[in-house]
Amino acid sequence: MNFDALPEIAQSAIQQAMQRGATDAECTISEGSEFSASVRLGEVETLKEAGSRGAGLRVLIGKRMGSSYTSDLTPEGILQMVKSAVDLAQLTTEDPHAGLPDASELGSIAGDLKLFSDEVAGLEADRKIDAAKRAEAAALSFDPRITNSEGGSFDSNIGGRVFANSRGFAGAYRSTYCSISAVPVAALDGKMERDYWFTIARDFSGLESPELVGRTAAERVIRRLGAVKVETQKVPIIFEPRVARSLLGNLFDAVQGMSIYRQASFLAGKLGEKIGSDKITLIDDGTLPGLFGSQPFDDEGVPSRRTPVIEKGVLKNYLLNTYTARKLGMKTTGNASRGITGNAGIGHGNFILEAGGKTPEQIIAGVKNGFYVTELIGSGVNIVTGDYSRGAVGLWIKDGELAFPVSEVTIAGTLQEMLTGVAEIGNDLEFRGSVSAPTIMIGEMTVAGR
Amino acid sequence: MLTQGYWPIIAPRVTGGARDCPKEHDASDVLLFTTLRRGPLVATLEVFMAFSDSFFAAKFGITQHDLESYLSVALSRGGDYADLYFEYLATSSISIDESIVKSATQGVSLGLGVRVISGERTGYAYSDDLSPEKIRHAAQVAAMIAAGPAKVEKTPLHEGPRRNLYPVLTAPSETAFRERVELAQRADVAARAYDPRIFQVQVVYADNLRQILVATSDGMLNWDRQPMTRMSVFVLARDKDGVPQQGHAGGGGRHELDWFRNVRTPEYFAQEACRQAIVQLGAVEAPAGEQVVVLGPGWPGVLLHEAVGHGLEADFNRKGVSAFSGRMGQQVASPLCTVVDDGTIDARRGSLNLDDEGNQSQRNVLIENGILRGYLQDKLSSRITGAQATGSGRRESYEHIPMPRMTNTFMLAGESAPEDVIRSVPRGLYCANFAGGQVDITSGNFVFSASESYLIEDGKLTRPVRNATLIGNGPEAMKYVSMVGNDLKLDEGVGICGKEGQSVPVGVGIPTVRIDRMTVGGTA
Secondary structure, eight states: OOGGGHHHHHHHHHHHHHHTTOSEEEEEEEEEEEEEEEEETTEEEEEEEEEEEEEEEEEEETTEEEEEEESOOSHHHHHHHHHHHHHHTTTSOOOTTOOOOOGGGOOOOOSOOOOOOHHHHHOOHHHHHHHHHHHHHHHHTSOTTEEEEEEEEEEEEEEEEEEEETTSOEEEEEEEEEEEEEEEEEEETTEEEEOOEEEEESSGGGSOOHHHHHHHHHHHHHTTTTOBOOOOEEEEEEEOHHHHHHHHHHHHHHHBHHHHHTTOSTTTTOTTSBOSOTTOOEEEESOOTTOTTOOSBOTTSOBOOEEEEEETTEEOOOBOOHHHHHHHTSOOOSOEEOSSSSSOEEOOSEEEEOOOSBOHHHHHHTOSEEEEEEEEESOOBOTTTOEEEEEEEEEEEETTEEEEEEEEEEEEEEHHHHHHTEEEEBSOOOOSSSEEOOOEEEEEEEEEOO | OEEEOOSOOOSOOOTTOTTOOOOOOOHHHHTOOOOOOOOOOOOOGGGGOOGGGSHHHHHHOOOHHHHHHHHHHHTTTOOSEEEEEEEEEEEEEEEEETTEEEEEEEEEEEEEEEEEEETTEEEEEEESOOSHHHHHHHHHHHHTTSOSSOOSOOOOOEEOOOOOSOOOSSOGGGSOHHHHHHHHHHHHHHHHHHOTTEEEEEEEEEEEEEEEEEEETTSEEEEEEEEEEEEEEEEEEOOTTOOOEEEEEEEEESOOTTHHHHTSOHHHHHHHHHHHHHHHTTOBOOOEEEEEEEEOSSGGGHHHIIIIIGGGBHHHHHTTOSTTTTOTTSBOSOTTOOEEEETTSTTOTTOOSBOTTSOBOOEEEEEETTEEOOOBOOHHHHHHHOOOOOSOEEOSSTTSOOEEOOSEEEEOOOSBOHHHHHHTOSEEEEEEEEEEEEEOTTTOEEEEEEEEEEEEETTEEEEEEOOEEEEEEHHHHGGGEEEEBSOOEEOOSOEEEEETTEEEEEEEEEOOEEEEEEEEEOOO
16 A cells, blocks of 8 residues: 555545544544664664554544544554544533634645655665764764764654545645764763764755764764863853754743643743843744745644744744634644644744854853853753753853863753843754754853752 | 653554654763562463463464564574564543543554564564564565574474463453543542642543563563553642642553552542642742752652663663663662662553563662662673573564663662651752653763752751752762661652653652752752
């Protein structure tokens, strides 16, 4: 059964659901195949190659919903899925806001989003393994202090998604990506550190060279050697782009409609208010060709679009699906997202913090005593209150220069203060995944250490 | 990484569906990223079931001969070892929000994974179709990791030893859906009745029933039926016009549905979630810097999971990339600390009759009186290093390669009365609950995030403090343990451990412990 056969299965599931008493139905079918090669110390360690698919159905009987899924796409499997969803809809409670998008909201954006490349399917295994080996080798040969490795890897993925509903929407698209990564380990005086780097693209030719990936990972791990714990103090904090992205992830959680209607976000009720520094302009855009957050329609069949979230520090829009839009008396922003079944949640497209004017070096040069953060660990962010406290690794800034590595410390504050405290935004925006941020400097946070 | 699982993972795992944005390589993930009840082993019919009556044989007509022939295909190019892992997973979930049953979902997925080991190399392939042609194809793909003539002679399969740590006659997923909805609704009602300041309540109930079958070229044939159930309650509280605070609680395990009626009721979880949220309404800023920290019993055992557990997984140690590598026999914790990983406790969330490589789970001593004693092994690492199996080979699903993982990780009880531990601290922090934790295996630095903690002033718990992350270094942090309580408690059954993108259910536990020095990431 190839991808072209899947839309018909989705239509059949919807028809059967309607025949069994559903008043509305939506069906998602997703398929994917993966290849992954990892090498360690120059030898192939793991090769994995396979694929799978699944179908999900959500039905409404009036204002009650039920949902189900199956990995069995035979007529018997689909029938079982249909029966299951219809049965469950008898057990849920009427929800006045439940329902599919209005027919006028459904659709798909025109034009080629460049999400799929034939090239990925045709890549020979040897070439992929070779890329992983070269990335690791470049890291290992970079510096004698790089003594070990968690390996190099090459991953590629081909996916397809079909979505249809009982209000006439039917759409399908395919996408690909591949990536190369390296994870070197370095040691100094018996203490080890590791870091990583990666490149990712929709096709092989869009990848950075394996050597650049390996060297970047190596530079990153070497600069961590000899890290110390600093005294507890309040200082300016600079997030490098890799960790700035995680901050954007926290902001997404705070502006998505589910958190908003439940008042489970510190940004609930703040629409139109100044919530941060003038320097912050944050956009969600699912329409940018070739990027990782782009798709022709969301997981309810609503076209992707560009939504300004924060403009010059003012909260302009929440990110919504149909359900949360109805709860809030607004319109969907085309941000519905789900696995393959159940009520849609909310996802972002390309979630982008607009670049500022200064280079990262210029920003660092303006800091007398501060902390340049290169990695964050832990889950210490509370979206309800805005409390922020995470484990951090990075480099200490002395008199405008990166002076020495720091680890085993935390940085803490509140997201509210961090937003208003954004003092600089770098010009180094790049697209490495669906969340993109340049360097961000925050005026002051608490570093806890010795 | 360990987190509390509040929301169910319900969809079957479709590899990289087009919607999947490629995940960033988060290195911390990549690298990681009461008295125990020992009831009698209740012999159900299933324990003594022959293979021909087992789930996969009965439902899909798979015979021992079929399995042997698939293993031969897997080894046809010269692999040293091969195994087959069949998995059938039925899941259900219910979610209540605003007192409305907003969603009810169920489904099934199944598939098979074939692994071939050749030296230190692993080939892996899987299929979501159990037809003989598809299984053979997967075996051929996995076989490609080796290049040469077959060298392992066909080994006849023998049924492995069987036992039942979770004699659940009717799995929750096999009960009427209505019963489960009613249990979840009880939690909603109880939370709303708790206090007028509670203004948002969400309840998620989720269960699954996993059937697995493992056949290995070592000749092992074994299977298991693994039920799991969980309820989580999430609430928000606020004073009039005040800032909302959250509370969550939940629990479960490999139980029958009656567990929620007789042992841990929906009301129990609802009240616990509400209590936490109300406490937080009065929270003050957390301290910043090194403090004396007292961990309460139970879920704060997340410390052990992060500080030592991951660092003792054999894959990292075999490769020499763990902060614990080469430290076997060394003092890595205070002599008061004995830490075990035990997959054999009745009905616990992390317990397993059989790991995902066909070995029985065990009680493994990791640290004994502060001395590092053991690693957690999977097949690959034990083959390479010649170590004994520890029953720790686990995987998220048939799409995943097994790795050494924890089961239920906890510290044995000490002798101090918990109140004496708190009384001994003139000034410090008492942590009663955590959201989760994470570790960088290589440097050994780990964090865990307190969600309910209190200042200790003059030996007494005083004001609650806001959420803060605690940070330490694995081989060092536990050297500062100066008192261990006599009140070992295991968590309620909510843990999800993530490593290299694979999630598995685990348990943790700890008695009250005093740690003389740990960095607290507050702002005050």
